[in-house]
Amino acid sequence: MKIPVFWDEVQLLHDPAAELSNGRLVAYAEKPARARAIFDTLAGSGLVEIQAPGRLDEALLHTVHDAAYIALLRGAWADWLKEGCSGDAMAGCWPVRGQRDVPLTRVQARLGAACFDAGTPITAHTLAAAEAAAAIGQAAGSAVAQGARLAFGLCRPPGHHAGRDYMGGYCYFNNAALAVEQLLASGADRVAVLDVDYHQGNGTQDIFYARPDVFFASIHCDPASDFPYYWGRAEETGSGPGLGTTLNLPLSRGTDWASYEPALQAALCAIRRFQPRALVISYGADTFEADPISHFRLKTEDYRRMGAAIAELEFPMAVVMEGGYDIGALGANVLLFLEGLAQR
Numbered sequence: 001m002k003i004p005v006f007w008d009e010v011q012l013l014h015d016p017a018a019e020l021s022n023g024r025l026v027a028y029a030e031k032p033a034r035a036r037a038i039f040d041t042l043a044g045s046g047l048v049e050i051q052a053p054g055r056l057d058e059a060l061l062h063t064v065h066d067a068a069y070i071a072l073l074r075g076a077w078a079d080w081l082k083e084g085c086s087g088d089a090m091a092g093c094w095p096v097r098g099q100r101d102v103p104l105t106r107v108q109a110r111l112g113a114a115c116f117d118a119g120t121p122i123t124a125h126t127l128a129a130a131e132a133a134a135a136i137g138q139a140a141g142s143a144v145a146q147g148a149r150l151a152f153g154l155c156r157p158p159g160h161h162a163g164r165d166y167m168g169g170y171c172y173f174n175n176a177a178l179a180v181e182q183l184l185a186s187g188a189d190r191v192a193v194l195d196v197d198y199h200q201g202n203g204t205q206d207i208f209y210a211r212p213d214v215f216f217a218s219i220h221c222d223p224a225s226d227f228p229y230y231w232g233r234a235e236e237t238g239s240g241p242g243l244g245t246t247l248n249l250p251l252s253r254g255t256d257w258a259s260y261e262p263a264l265q266a267a268l269c270a271i272r273r274f275q276p277r278a279l280v281i282s283y284g285a286d287t288f289e290a291d292p293i294s295h296f297r298l299k300t301e302d303y304r305r306m307g308a309a310i311a312e313l314e315f316p317m318a319v320v321m322e323g324g325y326d327i328g329a330l331g332a333n334v335l336l337f338l339e340g341l342a343q344r
């Protein structure tokens, strides 16, 4: 059985010029060539069947994201031009915590209030790409709901840093959360998310933080040293009816497979205990040793091991693509992970 891979080339049109990094504007790391490299490797592998996603369900999108936030993203580029700005649309002024809630008119101000970093610009084609990625997240969830044991959503832009009403970390819509909500809408009563991107999945955590029906586990670099800084400590375990359904496993810079594997087993153990009907995996290959923006030391072969370890869970799985910035190795790092998952 070939693995269904959902893909839409509209995603390649999102191409921001720069991001703010260590006090400088530098080339944007989340480049179209990333998705192209993954697509080419998977398409040439004989392991997968490329499929177009269905239409993005408006109601489902509104289950995950706030209506005013969706409207902001949809209007941002036109507003930016109307207000006489040039360059990619992004804020340069942000409200601080605890600030009084005031009505905002300028798109600069509205973007600042809805974004937590200076790495998530909006271009002419960003919305189209982000909607395609969201549709792909939904399609991956839907394929699993309809009986696939494994499906892969080749999403770009990524999604796990985007919350209900905010963007950040190269993410606009939360593609993994769309997969989760699609599974729940199709009758699953409990769904788990395993996030293995180098960066903690703060958006997914926030969206499901108080939910007893969605378990969120994330293995990531300690936020004391790395982005997203303000989320991802081990003490964050959920709230209210969702207390105990969030698991954060921060690891230090320099982590290799020997130190990664025990954390992965701990996450798998907790997921098994939760007994979900399905698992959504936020897969980032930025844990790779040569990743240009990250500091773990996993090797290409380790992704097959990671996939095989996760495959020990008997639940059906929808994988969505998150980060991973070493374009030369990215295709192999995705393919081997999928091969490991498909081994069962």
Ligand code: SP5
Pocket: 019, 020, 021, 026, 027, 028, 029, 119, 158, 159, 160, 161, 169, 170, 171, 197, 199, 227, 284, 286, 293, 322, 323, 324
């Ligand atoms: C989905 C995902 O992996 N998002 C990560 C966002 C990380 N943003 C902060 C990175 C800081 C390093 N910037 C280096 C840019 C090199 N062009």
Ligand code: ZN
Pocket: 197, 198, 199, 284, 286, 322, 323, 324
């Ligand atoms: Zn990442």
